[in-house]
């Protein structure tokens with residue numbers, strides 16, 4: 001039977017209600033004692049219809065750690081119910097636009113927040129082609145920066161919370177301590193992302209361990225050594241290339257390499273994010289390649305997906 005008029009309107013209304021009630025509440029991730037929420041699950045190109053790379057760690061109902069702030073993450077941050085004043089630290093894996101493009105909007109929003117404690121932005125040291133974390137901060141909110149009206153952030157004047165920066169060396173392959181307070185233990189691990197200074201992060205709380213791989217290639221042997229047998233509760237890795245020939249394997253791990261690193265770490269769950277269209281279109285082959293080495297659970301994150309670690 002074809003519906004028309006009031007019957008059709010009623011049918012649309014009812015089906016709309018049904019799908020809305022079936023969707024999980026994106027702001028409910030905070031209800032867990034410890035959880036990872038993917039804010040932006042996309043890559044650098046808008047054709048994946050996702051926000052750029054960004055993740056939150058929720059602890060005791062507060063968004064404590066922001067890892068990357070890709071374009072669009074500003075909107076997702078609000079949808080998740082996160083508050084700028086709750087952040088203990090902002091970790092940046094590297095300074096490609098798909099990982100930091102949302103930061104100016106977040107800092108602008110932060111000037112409206114009730115925060116009074118300093119917040120730290122930690123990221124890699126610079127190179128000829130890339131700034132360091134402190135240079136990036138200067139470029140945004142320094143006295144000669146693009147958003148220089150926010151420069152009181154740098155000395156904590158004019159009622160703005162002070163923002164400090166930490167430049168993390170990318171030489172060597174060892175873990176580097178980033179933070180040890182408030183029950184948070186955060187380490188950085190240098191990774192290979194072609195010539196881009198880049199980091200992975202390991203976050204520990206209450207004996208649980210979460211690994212954010214960042215963008216990294218199969219050449220990241222230091223990452224494999226540093227995470228070997230560490231049995232992370234969640235390992236977030238990036239689904240950026242297909243299994244076809246000619247993919248940029250100096251930039252990103254393919255499915256086989258993701259499976260190897262995940263298995264080596266003994267991860268209890270693999271969360272795939274930073275999806276690019278070419279990888280999503282080759283999903284079956286990517287999963288089959290991961291499965292050559294890793295037998296544990298695999299989750300494909302969407303924007304605002306929530307992965308509880310402790311309920």
Ligand SMILES: [Zn+2]
Nearest residue numbers: 053096098215
């Ligand atoms: Zn990226």
